[in-house]
Amino acid sequence: MRDVVRASVVIGVASGIYAISFGVLSVSAGGSILQTCLLSLLVFTGASQFSAVSVISAGGSVASAVSGGLLLAARNGVYGLALSPSIKGSLAKRMLAAQFVIDETTAMSSAAPDQRAKDWAFWSCAVMLFTCWNLGTLIGALAGSSIDPETFGLDAAFPVVFVAMVAPHLSSRSGRRAAFIGAMVTVALTPILPIGLPILLSSVGVFVGLVSHDGDNAPDHSLEVGP
Amino acid sequence: MSWWLVLWLSVGAYVFKVLGLVVLGGRQLPAVVNRCLALIPAALLAALIMKDTLTTGQELVLDARLVGVCVAAGATFRRLPLTAVLILGVGSTALVRAAVGLI
Numbered sequence: 001m002r003d004v005v006r007a008s009v010v011i012g013v014a015s016g017i018y019a020i021s022f023g024v025l026s027v028s029a030g031g032s033i034l035q036t037c038l039l040s041l042l043v044f045t046g047a048s049q050f051s052a053v054s055v056i057s058a059g060g061s062v063a064s065a066v067s068g069g070l071l072l073a074a075r076n077g078v079y080g081l082a083l084s085p086s087i088k089g090s091l092a093k094r095m096l097a098a099q100f101v102i103d104e105t106t107a108m109s110s111a112a113p114d115q116r117a118k119d120w121a122f123w124s125c126a127v128m129l130f131t132c133w134n135l136g137t138l139i140g141a142l143a144g145s146s147i148d149p150e151t152f153g154l155d156a157a158f159p160v161v162f163v164a165m166v167a168p169h170l171s172s173r174s175g176r177r178a179a180f181i182g183a184m185v186t187v188a189l190t191p192i193l194p195i196g197l198p199i200l201l202s203s204v205g206v207f208v209g210l211v212s213h214d215g216d217n218a219p220d221h222s223l224e225v226g227p
Numbered sequence: 228m229s230w231w232l233v234l235w236l237s238v239g240a241y242v243f244k245v246l247g248l249v250v251l252g253g254r255q256l257p258a259v260v261n262r263c264l265a266l267i268p269a270a271l272l273a274a275l276i277m278k279d280t281l282t283t284g285q286e287l288v289l290d291a292r293l294v295g296v297c298v299a300a301g302a303t304f305r306r307l308p309l310t311a312v313l314i315l316g317v318g319s320t321a322l323v324r325a326a327v328g329l330i
Binding site: 006007010011014026029030031032035038039042043044045047048049052054056058062065066069070073074075076077078079080081082083084085087091094095097098099101103106107110111150151152153154155156157158159160161162163164165166167169170174175176178179180181182183185186187190191194195198199202203206207 | 228229230231232233235236237239240241243244245246247248249251252253256261262263264265266267268269270271272273274275276277278279280281282284285286287291292295296299300303304308309310312313316317318319320321322324325
């Protein structure tokens with residue numbers, strides 16, 4: 001369990017640093033400190049927050065900022081489906097857990113080997129992320145535009161952490177295939193579709209890829225039901 | 228910034244999370260769907276890496292982030308701890324950006 005908690009701390013700190021740039025961006029887009037902090041507390045899904053604030057900052061309408069942000073947030077619904085077998089308990093507990101269903105908690109939980117490890121992975125990651133993300137946002141909002149996150153390479157913090165997180169999923173052939181489809185779909189569709197849609201469609205690519213693959217190898221299927 | 232933005236994003240984001248985890252989740256799903264769901268993190272993380280590395284808004288761009296992510300991939304492949312991956316990735320991005328700025 002110690003490894004899991006240690007990873008959660010690192011992920012928490014990384015996103016806390018990244019959250020500083022969200023705070024800076026949101027305030028410079030005209031958000032108040034209260035609005036900026038509420039976005040991190042209530043929306044709590046980084047990509048959507050960044051996308052919405054950057055649309056506003058570029059002079060876009062509230063409707064386009066919200067729709068782009070929600071398209072990016074839709075993947076959390078898919079994550080929730082994927083996590084639902086491993087998050088057990090009362091309705092109230094699951095309603096609380098729902099707020100923490102995002103990229104990092106899903107990646108940590110899904111990479112854990114058994115139920116106990118999954119619980120530890122999900123909740124330690126959730127607590128660390130929520131704390132650091134909101135603390136970082138507050139610091140960034142207070143600092144305003146007096147710091148430039150890009151100078152320190154902080155805009156690379158998310159993809160860098162995601163690289164480490166995707167690695168365990170690449171040990172299987174189907175995992176590599178899913179990652180490849182996801183990456184290709186995103187790169188191909190980003191220039192032609194609204195923000196958020198390519199990310200969502202990359203998960204649809206998995207279904208298409210897997211289902212067609214299952215059809216091709218129908219005889220092999222029986223092997224998987226063995227003892 | 229409009230309060231409507233805060234309200235709609237907050238409500239919408241939570242609705243998606245609850246919809247997946249609580250409303251649709253917990254039902255018995257066909258085996259093939261479960262196998263697909265297990266692959267979702269791989270696909271979406273890879274997609275997010277591409278989005279965060281190669282795009283700004285709707286444009287494809289090549290900049291210092293790509294170097295940082297490649298360094299991080301190398302560090303991950305060498306099985307370095309997450310802290311090292313993070314510092315190397317972010318640090319190399321900052322270095323390349325500073326170097327390019329000097330030219």
